[in-house]
Structures are given as structure tokens and as C-alpha cells.
Amino acid sequence: MTADAFRDVSGVSRETLDRLAAYEALLRKWQASINLVGRSTLDDVWRRHILDSAQLVPLLPAGTRTLVDLGSGAGFPGLVLALMGVPDVHLVESDSRKCAFLREAARVTATPVTVHNRRIEAVSPFPADAVTARALAPLGDLLAWAEPFLAAHTVALFLKGQNLEDELTLATKSWKMSAERFPSATDPNGTVLRVSGIARV
Template sequence: MMDNEEQARAFCDERADASAMLRLDRFIAMLAQENNQQNLVSNSSLNFVWQRHIADSLQLLDHVPRGTSPWLDLGSGAGIPGLILAIARPDMQFVLVESRRKRVEWLQQVKTEFGLSHCSIHGSRLELVESHEMAVITARAFAPMPKLLNLSARFSTRSTYWVLPKGRSGAQELKEQPEAIQKMFHVEQSATDGEAGILIGTGRPPLG
């Protein structure tokens, strides 16, 4: 596990090319500036932005086969992880869903700044987004697992990967799910926080 910003940046450098790293530097500057206008992330997290946000997002790439796309990011908010992944990986497709107007404006601003034609942004509730088959579904602080799965199952197939950062509650949250969901998912330790977990699963949730 990484312990500082230097290690976090090196971690990201292994998962993004030189031009992507420059874009991520620009994104961090934009994020800090926008954070003065709206509370996208905690101010304290900006002191550890590579570890808390950039590496925390890019580590999700390690849990699916290389190049797998499109990704669906639920409740994108500040763009973590979906927008960061899109900035780093222009060879892949990303779909971001966010219902809050100011957050949507921010996401659109960054998309325009970096010319992210491979990234689409839906400024609405997930329930209003047309169903499309997604190769990967991710979400960070979107909703408790039952609601998350119920709302997004229609975007999944038998081969869809679920990569769900759940912080320090991940293992406990999985234990509270029905047996079929417990069998579908397992917990991987986060590379950025020794006490945090990522729920990894494959397939279509067996919803009742």
C-alpha cells in the first residue's frame, strides 16, 4: 500500500502515459480551483490528491482485463472515478451519470477542456438514462449496495464487471447482502487505504 504522494504518483505513472499524466496535473489544478466554488471534495483531501483521488481511481483498472469498455460511472460527482479514468485512458469509452446541476456543469467543463469525445455525460437521474449494455459498472459513494444493484442491473450482462470502491465498510456491507450477491462479489483491498475495500463481481445481479 502507498503511504505518500510520491508513491501515489509513481503508481499512476505505471497506469497512464506521459501525456495522460500531464492532463491529470491540469485536472488537479482545475479541481482545486473549482473546489473554491463548490464543495466537490474535502479541502484536506487536496493535500493528498494523488493518493486519495487519482490513484484511488486508476487502481480500478487493475481489476478488469486491459482495454475493457465501456464503463458506466454512477453518481460521478466530482468525476471520481469516471472522469479521472477518462482523462487517463482516451482509448476506452466512459459514460458518466450525475443528477446535480452544478456537478454536471463541472463535468462538462472538464470534458470540453480535454476534448474527451470518448466520454459521455448524462445530467439526469439514473432511472431516466436509456439502458445500454456496459462492460464495467463502477460507483463511488453512490448508494447502499441493494439500491445500487437494483438501479443499475439493467445495464449489466452476464459478462459485466462490477468494480465498486466501498471504503472501510465494504466487507461488512457485503456480509449483509443475500447469499446470491455474496457469491457474486468478493472484496479486494484498496491500494490506497489499508482498511478500505473494493467489491469486485462479474455478471448480472440475481435480484428478487
């Protein structure tokens, strides 16, 4: 997928596309020295990473302002969502080298984000409108990590693979929630899980 093909699918403005392109160029530059994404995915960054992240935008609650991205890594999906207009994005990442990349990407693209260079459990709690995570951990762990950021209206969006149903079965032993599944736009075996009404059993 090319940048222009991404724009056709996502409908982003030329200005947003230019900022995403600057992010993609920086990712390729830094990838040479630190492992930000799987090497095999570099040939298809716009689909495998940027579109994969951007597909969450229409699933966010209307008026989403504060978003917490758990285990941000190279910024997927959190930094992409910030680039696409979510105003108050918090990127949580324990790897200091990846945090350096995130801060530089935010600077280069003039995108205001807050980078938390610490383990998820060490971040002070605050309420968020949305919590996101991509390829990070089983659902039960994700819900436990998301718990300090949950308010009554909070929605969690998790990009999950083919083990989702097993993860849901296990998680519902400890958690009650309303779960909606949406087919991934980029992975035939993937699902975007949208979870609300999250509470411990």
C-alpha cells in the same frame, strides 16, 4: 502524494500525467465555488482521489470499452478511468453544477466522455462492460442502480469502506453474485469489491 509519485506508482505516460494534472488544477479552481471534494482531502488529491480511482484500471475486464460511472460527482472514478484510456465512459450525475464541472474537465483534458445530468434511475438502459461507483450508497442500492446496464459479461467495481461485509450479507438476500475483494491501495480500511454474475434472487 505528488504527481510524479503517482506516475511512479501507476506507470502512466507523461501525456496522461499532464492531462490528469490539468484536471487536478481545474478541480482546485472550481472547489472554491462548489463543493466537489471534502476540503480536508485537497492537500492529498493525487492519493485520495486520483490514485484511489486509478487503482480500478487493472481490475477492469480485458478490452473494456463501455463503462458507466454511477454518481460521478467530481469525476472519481469515472473521469480518471477515461483519462487513463477507457474509450466510452458515461458519467451519471444528478447535480447540474457538478455536471458543468465534468464537461469543462473533459473539454480541458480533451477526454471524450458522455455526461448524463439526471438521476441514475432516469438514464435509458444500455449494456456496459463495467459499472463503477465510489462512496455512493450501500451495495444493495448500487446493484439495483447498475441492473439496467448489466449484460452477461458485465463487471461492477465498487470502492467500499469498513461496512462491506454487512452490506454483502444484506445484499445477498436479494441478489446472487460472484464477489471478489481487493485491498484498497489508498485506504487501510477500504476494499475494492469486484462483482460479476449479478442477478436478482
